[in-house]
Structures are given as structure tokens and as C-alpha cells.
Amino acid sequence: MPLSPLRFRLLVASLLTVSFLGALDNTVVTTALATVAGQLGALEHMSWIVVGYTLASTVLMPVLGGLGDRIGPRAVFLSSLAVFILSSVACGFAHDFLWLIVARVVQGMSSAGLQLLSQTIIAETTTPRQRPKHLAIIGAAFPVAILIGPLLGGLITDSWGWPWVFWVNAPVGVVALLLAAIAVPHLPRGARSRFDLLGALTLTPALVALVLAVTWIPLGGTAGVIAAVIALLCFAAFVLVERRAAEPIVPFRLFANRTMITGTAISAIVGIGLFSITAYLPTYFQMAYRTSATVSGLVPIATVLGMLVSNLTSGWLASRTGRYRVFPLCGTVLGALGLGAMAVLPVGLPLWIPMAVMAVVGLGTGAFMSLIVAVVQSAAPRARTGAVTATVNLVRQMGSTVATAVIGGVIGVGVAAALPHGLDPATLTPAIVHAAPVPVQQHIAAIYRDVFAPVFAALAAVYALGVIASALLPEGRLSDATGPVPAAAEPSLSR
Incomplete structure (x- = not known):
């Protein structure tokens, strides 16, 4: 309009x-x-x-x-x-x-x-x-x-x-x-x-149960398993309901379109690959690099600044040229390389080195963070814009929630299993570590490096999957057309 x-x-x-x-x-x-x-x-x-x-x-x-x-x-x-x-x-x-x-x-x-x-x-x-x-x-x-x-x-x-x-x-x-x-x-x-009331009534408890399951399972007990079973049953019911709905709340039929399915997968990379790890970066640097809480916050800040710059730049360039595929392709490559580098960086380096590496990850992620939403919207009928936009955001948010819980569980279990006798993981704080003798500090730093290295490597692999999805994203140019968008296979992408 x-x-x-x-x-x-x-x-x-x-x-x-x-x-x-x-x-x-x-x-x-x-x-x-x-x-x-x-x-x-x-x-x-x-x-x-x-x-x-x-x-x-x-x-x-x-x-x-x-x-x-x-x-x-x-x-x-x-x-x-x-x-x-x-x-x-x-x-x-x-x-x-x-x-x-x-x-x-x-x-x-x-x-x-x-x-x-x-x-x-x-x-x-x-x-x-x-x-x-x-x-x-x-x-x-x-x-x-x-x-x-x-x-x-x-x-x-x-x-x-x-x-x-x-x-x-x-x-x-x-x-x-x-x-x-x-x-x-x-x-x-x-x-x-x-x-689609039935769709809403089955999807809502499915999502709630999934979040509770990934939150409770790392804590042990049966509550997490019960929540996971409930989530599975509700999701199964949701899929059955949506296949029969005239206007489903999540438009599965539209995802036969390659632009939409690859674009949604690329969008999920933002939540799974970066949003999930940012909450743990300060802890990692306080323990592994033995920095203060204030200094440890510099790494997430560098990441976010990189994200902000490339988000605005890629949006402007895509609107100017109409081309979009190069941005998620280059962005996911940068993210994979940056997180791969974090997996092999030894502790004890000057802090500006991991700051620069995570800034590269932020630059890569920002290059497609908002742009990919526009690409998916452009491949959908206008009458379904809200549902498609919601689905893209939901996949990103759920990816972030689940990955954050999984990473937290891996870190908690890994650190607790490796700590030397006499240190309680439930009460271990950066202040206690910094006040400990230097050999103990070095040992704990090595523990955190060993626990976080496979996490960074796994997230690099997630970005590598994003590279594949970006390569499969159909080439095209965003259209200058105005007015209603027809409900065609790829309605707003001109060849």
C-alpha cells in the first residue's frame, strides 16, 4: 500500500x-x-x-x-x-x-x-x-x-x-x-x-512443553521427560490439525517453495548459532581468561556492534541492488569461520583477539539477520504475510531457546565433572576463582576451554549448514512491483 x-x-x-x-x-x-x-x-x-x-x-x-x-x-x-x-x-x-x-x-x-x-x-x-x-x-x-x-x-x-x-x-x-x-x-x-483455533490450541501447549522440557531435562528427574513426551504428542496433534485446516496458523503448504524453506532455515541460524551462546560469553571469559565482569562484557559488545553494522549495510545494499543471495552466503561463511576459530583459540591470548573473532561472527550474522525475513516475505502471498513472518520468527526464537538450554546443560555437566576435588560447582564464582592460587586458576581456565571448545565447534557446524542452505537459496532479484502480490510459487522475485 x-x-x-x-x-x-x-x-x-x-x-x-x-x-x-x-x-x-x-x-x-x-x-x-x-x-x-x-x-x-x-x-x-x-x-x-x-x-x-x-x-x-x-x-x-x-x-x-x-x-x-x-x-x-x-x-x-x-x-x-x-x-x-x-x-x-x-x-x-x-x-x-x-x-x-x-x-x-x-x-x-x-x-x-x-x-x-x-x-x-x-x-x-x-x-x-x-x-x-x-x-x-x-x-x-x-x-x-x-x-x-x-x-x-x-x-x-x-x-x-x-x-x-x-x-x-x-x-x-x-x-x-x-x-x-x-x-x-x-x-x-x-x-x-x-x-484456526484447533491449531492454536495444539501448538501453544506443544511450545510450552518443549521449552519446559529443554529447561528441566539438564536438571535431571522425570519432569523434563514428561514435558518432552507432552511436547511430542502435542506437535503430532498439531501437524494432523494443520493438514486439515482451510487456513492453517502455520502455512506448511507454502514451504514447498524452496525460497521459503531455505530462507526459514537460514533465519534459524541466527537463534541457534549466535543468540544461544551470547549469554555464556561473559562467564567463559571471566573463567577462562580470568577477566573482571566488566571487561568480559566487551566481547558481547563487539559481537553486537558487528551485527549492527552489517545488518544496516546489507539491508541498504540489498534494497539498492535487488540482490540478496550473496549476503546470507557470505554471512554464514564468516560465522562458521569465526566460531571455528573460537573453538581452537588457546586461553591466555590478549582479549582483543577473541573480541575481533566474535565481531566477525556478529558481522556475518547481521548480514542476513533482517534481510532473510524480507526474502521469505517476498516469496509468500500477501494474504499470508503475517503467518509467514510469524513462522520465521518462531523458528528463530525456538532455535535460540532450545540451543541456549542445551548449551547451558553441556557447560554445567562438563564443568562439574572436571572440577578438582574440593571445589563445588554450585558455588563456584569468578571471584572465588580469581582469589585461588595461580595453578588452580590455570586448571579451571583449561577446564572451561575444554568444555567450550566443542560448543563453539558445534555452533560453527550449524553455520556450515547455513552455508549449504544459502547455496540452495534460489538466485533472483527483489522486485520493485507495487500493489497486491499474487499467490504464486515465487511471486515477488524477478529473474
Whole structure:
């Protein structure tokens, strides 16, 4: 749907503000976790402040994508933003942990709409050729939020108190809501068929059970196994339901298209190959390189900066030239080489060397992080844009969630098995290691190197699979065509 230049600039500003608000919320809150849980008397359940939000956001993606196609993305987007603002206020007023978790779950559900519908609205208001640079701008909110979120969260918590890490969303959100109400156009609805309620009712418990399974299995016991069985049964029921649905919530039929299936696989690389390891990088460098917590944060920062630069650059170049295949191909090669190098780097090197290596991984990942969403959108019928966008994001998010849990389990078991007698893995901290005699420090550094090396190698192999998927991605150019996109095999890719 073509818009005037002024209104389109307002639209991009509005979507960027909203995307940044959603991305910043989680990174700001992480700094205040210990304070919030401690004051509410629930330190042992602290992780659920993040897990509840992330899980709710993940499982609602396909539902909101389908609703956006049926009732129009504008209504779902504005409703999600309004609910996000109200739930943020409710989080700040929480007087017990149950209230906070319920409010965070609602906040996470609405945040899925902010992320997903921003991408859908861009797809509906631009040509395929214009789409990459604007999706790159919207996608830049995530790495910027990673960079400034923890610092901002610490400043707000120390200066104003923890409720303000939630309340600060309200004034920014109200401004964004007013701007969005003006800028977001009334877009045509897609399919008018009945909403796939059975699909939603089988997919949601399947995703919840899968996340719980990968979280609990490393801890031992039967709970994780039971959750895995439930996930398997629910996924089987979901596939059967979707094969019979007139307008399925996850459009499996469209994935007969090679662009869509290879593009979705490439998108998953971002979650599995990079997002999963970034949470553990500070621990690795504090233990293996014996750095302080502050210094260890430089490596993720270098990674994110590389991601930010290449995300914006690849989006601009793809829109300028119409060519897209070279970016995921080169990006996955860089990611594989960088993580392969991390697997063989000896500990004790100057910190700038692993920083440079991980910056290369970030550069490679950013080259296709937002672009591949635009490519997949361009290969889908316009009436299914929301569902396809939701599926791509869901695969990425689930890949990140599962891989993060698996990596955490590998690290925990590997370190615990190799620690010398007298050191308890449950209470081992960087401060204890740094205060130990030098031979003990060196031994623990070697343990962490040996445990992380196969993790880095496995992630390099994931990127290598991404190289294969990128090679199989059909060559073509993004079209400058405007107007409705026909439901053809590869509708918007000109040869």
C-alpha cells in the first residue's frame, strides 16, 4: 500500500520506537532481576521473570500472525501496544511475585505483537526491493537494546527503584501509540476464513512443553521427560490439525517453495548459532581468561556492534541492488569461520583477539539477520504475510531457546565433572576463582576451554549448514512491483 513520503517516514519512526521499546524492556529488566526478586521474597524463582516473558512472547507469535492476516495488522499492532503499556504499569505495582509473573506473561504476549506486526506492516507498505533497508532499521532496535539496556536498567534501579524499569515504558509507549495511530494505515485484510483455533490450541501447549522440557531435562528427574513426551504428542496433534485446516496458523503448504524453506532455515541460524551462546560469553571469559565482569562484557559488545553494522549495510545494499543471495552466503561463511576459530583459540591470548573473532561472527550474522525475513516475505502471498513472518520468527526464537538450554546443560555437566576435588560447582564464582592460587586458576581456565571448545565447534557446524542452505537459496532479484502480490510459487522475485 503506497504512502506519502511524510507519512511513511512517520510510520518507520513509529515502528522503530515500538520495536526498540519491546527489545529494550527485556534487557533493562535483566539488570534489576536480583533486586526485584529479593524485595518480593522470591530469589529462588528469579529466572521466571525472564522465562515467563520469553515463553509467552514465543507461543503467541503464530496466533498473532494469523490474527493480523484476518483482521488486519493495524488493529493487532495497536492493541498489542496498548496492552504492553498497561501490563508494564501493572508490573511496577506488583506487591508479590505471583502478580509480577502474571503481569510479565501478559507483557510478553503483547511484546510478540510489537515485534511481529512491525515486520508485517513494513512488508505491507513497501515493495520487496524497498523492504530490506527498512526491516534493517527496525531490526537495529535489538542490538542497540543489548548495548544500552543493562546500563540503563542499572541506572534506573539505583536512582529511582526497580518499579521504574517497568513504568518507564508508559510515557514512551503512549507517545509511540499516538504516533502509530496516526502513521499506521488501515491495511486490507487477508483471508476471511475462520481462525484456526484447533491449531492454536495444539501448538501453544506443544511450545510450552518443549521449552519446559529443554529447561528441566539438564536438571535431571522425570519432569523434563514428561514435558518432552507432552511436547511430542502435542506437535503430532498439531501437524494432523494443520493438514486439515482451510487456513492453517502455520502455512506448511507454502514451504514447498524452496525460497521459503531455505530462507526459514537460514533465519534459524541466527537463534541457534549466535543468540544461544551470547549469554555464556561473559562467564567463559571471566573463567577462562580470568577477566573482571566488566571487561568480559566487551566481547558481547563487539559481537553486537558487528551485527549492527552489517545488518544496516546489507539491508541498504540489498534494497539498492535487488540482490540478496550473496549476503546470507557470505554471512554464514564468516560465522562458521569465526566460531571455528573460537573453538581452537588457546586461553591466555590478549582479549582483543577473541573480541575481533566474535565481531566477525556478529558481522556475518547481521548480514542476513533482517534481510532473510524480507526474502521469505517476498516469496509468500500477501494474504499470508503475517503467518509467514510469524513462522520465521518462531523458528528463530525456538532455535535460540532450545540451543541456549542445551548449551547451558553441556557447560554445567562438563564443568562439574572436571572440577578438582574440593571445589563445588554450585558455588563456584569468578571471584572465588580469581582469589585461588595461580595453578588452580590455570586448571579451571583449561577446564572451561575444554568444555567450550566443542560448543563453539558445534555452533560453527550449524553455520556450515547455513552455508549449504544459502547455496540452495534460489538466485533472483527483489522486485520493485507495487500493489497486491499474487499467490504464486515465487511471486515477488524477478529473474
